Amino acid sequence: MKLISTLGLASALSLSGLAFQATANAAIMAGQIQPIAVYNDFNGAFGLAYDSQNNLMWYTQGDSGDSLVHSFKAYKDFTAAELALLPVVGGVKQISRSAAQESQFTTNPGGSGPFGSPGAHFASLAFDKATGQLVQQGPGTVLRAYDPITAANQVANFRPGSAVADFSDGLDVDGTNTWHSPDVGSIFKNGTLFASNSDSTKTLLPGWAGLGSPSGLGWSGVEQVDNSLFAIAVHSNADTGRSRTLVRFDLTTGDLVGFDPDGDPVAARWEDLAFDNEFLYAADLRGNANGNNIPGDVYVFKVTGGLDPNPEKVPEPASTLGLLAIGALGATSAFKRKNNQN
Incomplete structure (x- = not known):
């Protein structure tokens, strides 16, 4: 069970890293x-x-x-x-x-x-x-x-x-x-x-x-x-x-x-x-x-388009990955609490 928790944490950190990389490598938008x-x-x-x-x-x-x-x-x-x-x-x-x-x-x-x-x-x-x-x-x-x-x-x-x-x-x-x-x-x-x-x-x-x-x-x-x-x-x-x-x-x-x-x-x-x-x-x-x-x-x-200073908030890959990372961390934490109670 601890192995699963560790894997969950590793996955979360990996996703978080991907999110950071995607943000850092964002291309200039043409609109x-x-x-x-x-x-x-x-x-x-x-x-x-x-x-x-x-x-x-x-x-x-x-x-x-x-x-x-x-x-x-x-x-x-x-x-x-x-x-x-x-x-x-x-x-x-x-x-x-x-x-x-x-x-x-x-x-x-x-x-x-x-x-x-x-x-x-x-x-x-x-x-x-x-x-x-x-x-x-x-x-x-x-x-x-x-x-x-x-x-x-x-x-x-x-x-x-x-x-x-x-x-x-x-x-x-x-x-x-x-x-x-x-x-x-x-x-x-x-x-x-x-x-x-x-x-x-x-x-x-x-x-x-x-x-x-x-x-x-x-x-x-x-x-x-x-x-x-x-x-x-x-x-x-x-x-x-x-x-x-x-x-x-x-x-x-x-x-x-x-x-x-x-x-x-x-x-x-x-x-x-x-x-x-x-x-x-x-x-x-x-x-x-x-x-x-x-x-x-x-x-x-x-x-409009790539020049819009306040574009409509649509989740981008980096944001999605970040949310997945947060979700994975939350799931790992909840699993550990449940495991300790048992």
């Missing part, structure tokens, strides 16, 4: 993600942020755009009736400037942005919930904060040391975390390296079907969602489709855990990311969302 809507005619959208205080999306412009910060209606706020009126091209809802209430509010932060450009021109953008302020990149390695709509109460040096380069494609402020992604470079968290573009474990996308090498050049937009960090992986510097794609990192481990295997066939140059607590947005500096060469589109994604 198709398609845009569900796109905002058109935004004239070189570059920086993006969701303002939860005023329930507005904000964006900055690049290329030939202006120095203001423009607002528009978040996709989550469109009613069913409004959505039904939107034209659909290739399964993607098309949102015009009028439907988006684009620039109903604008902010003129003044001063200089990246490279000494005026105001918020070519500035990545974020929103700080704690202060209710927009945060932008520039000038230089300085982050600047100000009130939405009025641009009042300016903070000339927001969270010193959080930005590490003169120009960035991605910026996000989430609680105490400040995420910064220099132009097609590495990703930094609070001024410290989080993901290096020279680390193949962070950049290599197995089975990449887009343009360029499976190992990316670096990243542009960054956006924290719960315990995940979304980023735009850049695989070539081309202004053509499938040169960039969405990826997801685990905040705790820093591991690359999910990616869209082929990007989008018509996306041109995704830059900054934003999240409105329901949908993920990407600013496309030189967009071509509906095939008519309309620049400055903002893409809207419903994050």
Whole structure:
């Protein structure tokens, strides 16, 4: 009888070991993600942020755009009736400037942005919930904060040391975390390296079907969602489709855990990311969302598949093995108690 108990314990430990091994060897998940809507005619959208205080999306412009910060209606706020009126091209809802209430509010932060450009021109953008302020990149390695709509109460040096380069494609402020992604470079968290573009474990996308090498050049937009960090992986510097794609990192481990295997066939140059607590947005500096060469589109994604930060809880092999191990240990313990009573 003791032999059976020992075998039961050995089996439990063996199953537990298998569970650990299965977890440790988990592969990066690829999950198709398609845009569900796109905002058109935004004239070189570059920086993006969701303002939860005023329930507005904000964006900055690049290329030939202006120095203001423009607002528009978040996709989550469109009613069913409004959505039904939107034209659909290739399964993607098309949102015009009028439907988006684009620039109903604008902010003129003044001063200089990246490279000494005026105001918020070519500035990545974020929103700080704690202060209710927009945060932008520039000038230089300085982050600047100000009130939405009025641009009042300016903070000339927001969270010193959080930005590490003169120009960035991605910026996000989430609680105490400040995420910064220099132009097609590495990703930094609070001024410290989080993901290096020279680390193949962070950049290599197995089975990449887009343009360029499976190992990316670096990243542009960054956006924290719960315990995940979304980023735009850049695989070539081309202004053509499938040169960039969405990826997801685990905040705790820093591991690359999910990616869209082929990007989008018509996306041109995704830059900054934003999240409105329901949908993920990407600013496309030189967009071509509906095939008519309309620049400055903002893409809207419903994050699913391997990119889902909170996938539906389905027992995986590792979890199943772990449960079996616990069950075996429990059975062994119960058997020993019964045997002792006898």
